Amino acid sequence: MLNHINYIIISSVLFFLSVLGIFLNQRNILVMLMALEMMFLAVSLNLVSASIYLDDVAGQVLSLLILTVAAAESSIGLAILVVYYRIRNSISVELMNLTKG
Template sequence: MNFYLSTTFTFSILFILSIFGMILNKKNILIMLMSLEMMFLSISFSFIFFSVYLDDLIGQLFSISILTVAASESAIGLAILVIYYRIRNTISVELMSLMKG
């Protein structure tokens, strides 16, 4: 039982660190995207771990769908970031309000 508690604690710490990465860093969009990916990954690991612990396949299928959405989100986010960098020559988040229609 101690092993299950420690892994749950590890996934929770990983999730909280990614939330702090999103909140505390508001200047660099790459670190914000990496924090978002780490958040998805910690949730996914948690679903996989509890799926194995409860001997149920639904958590593993749900984690695969989360990782698929996270991969597509990061690909689209990086494409937008590359286009933004080509236009503005910076990736600062403060200037993102200039992109409003």
Template sequence: MIALSNYLILSAVLFAISIAGLVLNRKNLISILMCIELLLLAVNTNFIAFADYLNNNLGEVFVFFVLTVAAAEAAIGLAIVITIYRNSHTITTEDLDNLKG
């Protein structure tokens, strides 16, 4: 049978790849959003693996809520990206320095 650690290592690898993607692709807002989706997918896999191996489906309910929040985040993030592109014709993060922060 497949051990729980196999699933956990799979999601750990996915988590590491998406964290590295956040660092590598930090010029591009859309790539950042996609890497955040991957990050949430890795976390959800952890929840589901524990829910299955502990015979407790509260973990699956939690994944349900995480999916809800991730969908809301993607919708609002993409709306913000569209608004930024409409106003300044770029979504490269280093060109977005209007606030001079």
């Protein structure tokens, strides 16, 4: 069974992989959204593991709040992405500055 330190290591690796995914892939907005969701999940895993280690429910409640906000963010982001694809026929980030106004 994994102890608390292993959960923190797994959470940190997931977080830094998602940060790396956002910074290295700045062309495809869908991959950036998936990396952002992975970042939310890494933070949530860290909160749950700390909550179990400290025997406190506050971390688990905060984790549920983070997951709820992440689900709302992803649904709104994907809806905007679908509308953008219908207008431009591309989901490239380079053309995003043309939609100002």
